[in-house]
Amino acid sequence: MPLTIRNLHSWNVTPKEAVELQNRLRPQLRTEKPPNAIRIVAGADISYDKNSQTCYATVVVMDISTMEVLEERACARQCGFPYVPGLLTFREGPALLKAFEALDATPQAVIFDGQGIAHPRRMGIAAHMGLFLDIPTVGCAKTRLYGSGAEPPDRVGGRVPLVKDEEVLGAVLRTRKHVRPMYVSPGHRMDVEGAVALVLASGKGFRLPEPTRQAHLLSNRIRRESSDIAEKSGA
Numbered sequence: 001m002p003l004t005i006r007n008l009h010s011w012n013v014t015p016k017e018a019v020e021l022q023n024r025l026r027p028q029l030r031t032e033k034p035p036n037a038i039r040i041v042a043g044a045d046i047s048y049d050k051n052s053q054t055c056y057a058t059v060v061v062m063d064i065s066t067m068e069v070l071e072e073r074a075c076a077r078q079c080g081f082p083y084v085p086g087l088l089t090f091r092e093g094p095a096l097l098k099a100f101e102a103l104d105a106t107p108q109a110v111i112f113d114g115q116g117i118a119h120p121r122r123m124g125i126a127a128h129m130g131l132f133l134d135i136p137t138v139g140c141a142k143t144r145l146y147g148s149g150a151e152p153p154d155r156v157g158g159r160v161p162l163v164k165d166e167e168v169l170g171a172v173l174r175t176r177k178h179v180r181p182m183y184v185s186p187g188h189r190m191d192v193e194g195a196v197a198l199v200l201a202s203g204k205g206f207r208l209p210e211p212t213r214q215a216h217l218l219s220n221r222i223r224r225e226s227s228d229i230a231e232k233s234g235a
Contacts, residue, residue: 003106006132011080011094018081018090022123029117029127031186034109034136034194039065041202042107043211044099044129046092047219049226053079056226057095058219061107062211064202069214073102074222086120086145089128097132109136109190109198113212115145116185116195118162118169130188137187138195139170140209144183152181157200171196179207 009021042061048054054076061071075098081090115124116139126139147164149172158174162183170185170192186195202209208216 001106003100003103003133003135005097005101006134008132011090013081013090015082015084015087018084018087019121022087022121022128025128025131026122028131029122029187030189031117031191032189034190034198038108038136038198038201039063040070040105040108041198041211042100042103042110043113043202043209043213043215044096044110045113045212045215045219046095047216047223048079049223054226055079055092055095056219056223057092057099058215058222059096059099059103059110060211060214060218061103061105062202062214064210067204067210071103071105072214072218073099074218075099075102076222076226088114089123089125092125093129093132096129100133106135109138110187111138111140111199111202111209111212112187113140113142113208113216115139115141115183116170116187116190118144118146118183118185120146122169124185124187126185126187130190134188136189136194136198138190138198139183139185139187140199140212141183142180142208144172154178156203159196168192173199175199175203175209176205176207182207
């Protein structure tokens, strides 16, 4: 079945209103153990045109038991919100939701290139988008935004807790030996153990989980192709 997206709020807000929205939405997040047999996983990512305000949002759906790509969807859109740390969803969310709307079927879970609850207001992009999508979501970020954790063991699956004020927000997770770890935290309808397990199950020997890696490759390809077309047309 196609994905049903909830209409939670308008995106036409100021940064101050965005912070208020995050605080208002936070109580709706559910921390829970995800289903055991998650196979159909979407990865979501965005790339930006450095010469304009255009962003390219992509969603790639995979069967992680075979690593087969099942669907690819993309949306190019003008960013209507400034870059403000901690408010990334208000810049990228509208384009991502358009890409999700185009899916033919609903994935069982989504991994986002960004934070989940490892966020000052527990409302990173994976948590915020999870409320719109109402399916299990995970944040798998390349850099730390909030919380602290030691260096994990240098082996695939090596992990240490990502903690703030004694609250475990996620994990600092090694997804590949001899490379920097990822910062994994649950979004919505997910817990820390489930988030870590899903990221590891979605790996294919690279630092990034394969669904988000494929989404990253797709967004960059579409951005480059669009730039080439613009140059050839003299735009």
